Amino acid sequence: MKRLEKTTLQLRAVSVLRRLKASRTYDELAAETGLSASDLNRYVNGHVLPGVERAGEIVEDLGRATLAAEIESRIERNEDGYVDNTDVVFDQPLLDLVAGVAAETFDFERPDAVLTAATDGITIAGAMARHFDVPVVYAKKSRETGVSEFIDARQRLTPGIEITYSLPASALDAGDDVLLVDDFVRSGSTQQLLLDLADRAGAVVSSVFTLIAVGEDGLDTVRESTGAPVVAFTRLPEASEPDMYPRT
Structure with missing residues (x-):
C-alpha cells in the first residue's frame, strides 16, 4: 500500500469514529470498539492517526455498519x-x-x-x-x-x-x-x-x-x-x- 493510500485509510477511519462519537460517549464508544477511551479521544480530536492495521479494522468492522445505520435513519417513507x-x-x-x-x-x-x-x-x-x-x-x-x-x-x-x-x-x-x-x-x-x-x-x-x-x-x-x-x-x-x- 502506497503512503497516500495509507494516510487516506487512516483519515477514513477517523471519519467513521467521529460519526460514531456524535451519538456516544467515549466510554460507550470504547465498549463498542474495544479501543481505549484515551486512544479514541486522540483519534477523534485529530491529535494522532490510528495505525494502518487498526484503521483498516475500524473501516471494515465499523464503517459499513455505522454508515448503513445513518443512511437508514435518513430514509423516509x-x-x-x-x-x-x-x-x-x-x-x-x-x-x-x-x-x-x-x-x-x-x-x-x-x-x-x-x-x-x-x-x-x-x-x-x-x-x-x-x-x-x-x-x-x-x-x-x-x-x-x-x-x-x-x-x-x-x-x-x-x-x-x-x-x-x-x-x-x-x-x-x-x-x-x-x-x-x-x-x-x-x-x-x-x-x-x-x-x-x-x-x-x-x-x-x-x-x-x-x-x-x-x-x-x-x-x-x-x-x-x-x-x-x-x-x-x-x-x-x-x-x-x-x-x-x-x-x-
Missing part, C-alpha cells in the same frame, strides 16, 4: 409507501465516506470508469469515481442535441410502458472495465439497462454496487443479467404492498 432518500443523495460528504468504505469492504478493483443513471445516482457514482480517480459517465432518459452519436437501451416494463436510456457513444471505450453504481434498486430494471448499455459499448462490468436495495428480488434480477458481483451497501425490508417502493 410516506403513507403510500414511496421512498424518499433525498437526505442521503444530497449529502456529498456522507457519500464520499460511503464510497471509500464500500471500496474497502467489497474490495472493488480500480475501474476505468464508473457508470450510472441520471439523476439521483450521480452523487454516489461521482463519489466512487473520485475515490478511484476515474471518469464518471451517466445515461439519461433524454438525448443532448449537441451529441451526434448515442448508444440506446430499451426495456418494456409493462404493456404500453417502455423505458429508454441513452449514453453518448464516446463515453465508454471498448474493453473498458466499468463499475456500475446506482443509488437505489428495487426491481433491477434500471440496472439491467445500464448493463445493456455497457455491453453495447463493448465495455466489461466488473462489479455492480447500489447504495440502497429494497428486498432481494431486484438484486437477484441484476445478478441474473451479469456474471459480475452485485452488492448493496444497505437494504430495506420489502414492502407488503406490491405497488410500494416504485423506484426502479
Whole structure:
C-alpha cells in the first residue's frame, strides 16, 4: 500500500469514529470498539492517526455498519409507501465516506470508469469515481442535441410502458472495465439497462454496487443479467404492498 493510500485509510477511519462519537460517549464508544477511551479521544480530536492495521479494522468492522445505520435513519417513507432518500443523495460528504468504505469492504478493483443513471445516482457514482480517480459517465432518459452519436437501451416494463436510456457513444471505450453504481434498486430494471448499455459499448462490468436495495428480488434480477458481483451497501425490508417502493 502506497503512503497516500495509507494516510487516506487512516483519515477514513477517523471519519467513521467521529460519526460514531456524535451519538456516544467515549466510554460507550470504547465498549463498542474495544479501543481505549484515551486512544479514541486522540483519534477523534485529530491529535494522532490510528495505525494502518487498526484503521483498516475500524473501516471494515465499523464503517459499513455505522454508515448503513445513518443512511437508514435518513430514509423516509410516506403513507403510500414511496421512498424518499433525498437526505442521503444530497449529502456529498456522507457519500464520499460511503464510497471509500464500500471500496474497502467489497474490495472493488480500480475501474476505468464508473457508470450510472441520471439523476439521483450521480452523487454516489461521482463519489466512487473520485475515490478511484476515474471518469464518471451517466445515461439519461433524454438525448443532448449537441451529441451526434448515442448508444440506446430499451426495456418494456409493462404493456404500453417502455423505458429508454441513452449514453453518448464516446463515453465508454471498448474493453473498458466499468463499475456500475446506482443509488437505489428495487426491481433491477434500471440496472439491467445500464448493463445493456455497457455491453453495447463493448465495455466489461466488473462489479455492480447500489447504495440502497429494497428486498432481494431486484438484486437477484441484476445478478441474473451479469456474471459480475452485485452488492448493496444497505437494504430495506420489502414492502407488503406490491405497488410500494416504485423506484426502479
